[in-house]
Amino acid sequence: MRSTKVWMFTLVFVLAACSSPAAQPVASVTSLPIATNSPTNTPAAITPEVAAAPTLAPATPLPDPTAQPTAESTSSPLLTGAFVKEEVLAFGSFTLDPTTGALRFSDDFKVSTGPDLVVALSGASDLTADYVTFSNSVANSPYLKLGPLASPSGAQEYVVPSGADLSLYNTVVVWCQSFDVAFAAAPLHP
DSSP: OHHHHHHHHHHHHHHHHHHOGGGOSOOOBOOOOOOOOOTTOOOOOOOOOBOOOOOOOOOOOOOOTTOOOOGGGSSOOOEEEEOEESSSOEEOEEEEETTTTEEEEOTTOEEOOOTTEEEEEESOOOTTSOHHHHHHHHHTSOEEEEEEOSOSBSOEEEEOOTTOOGGGOOEEEEEETTTTEEEEEEEOBO
């Protein structure tokens, strides 16, 4: 009978310890000494020895191996610039994400219409030069055509081919191929 009471008391103690948030986690209960000087043969003293709960560091989630890289996970900063007048007035700006190659013109982008306009990256860099000098610089510098100008105004997007060496280019240019003239340009920098 005495062993049944001890077992029941131990069970109650363990269940109570498990349900108490302050006692979580219980590492071990090593002994339950029972005093035998009690006339009713009930436990007189119970002194559990509980090992100190280990200090756990916060869990760090493992990276998802299928996740695509984001701008935050790369060290390449976004490249930006505001368009300036070359041959014609221009407004707006662009953002280029080197990680994805996405070149986006702002909603307020605007340039005059013209024949055979394309968007290109150029090695030309002196935006303070007159449009003839700047256009000659574009014609004689590294040049990467991204495609025809989608619209003379508003937001639009172009794709820089993967593997393109952006260090070769200093400006985003709206270029008139028919007359080899820069209509507008923007500096390409972080």
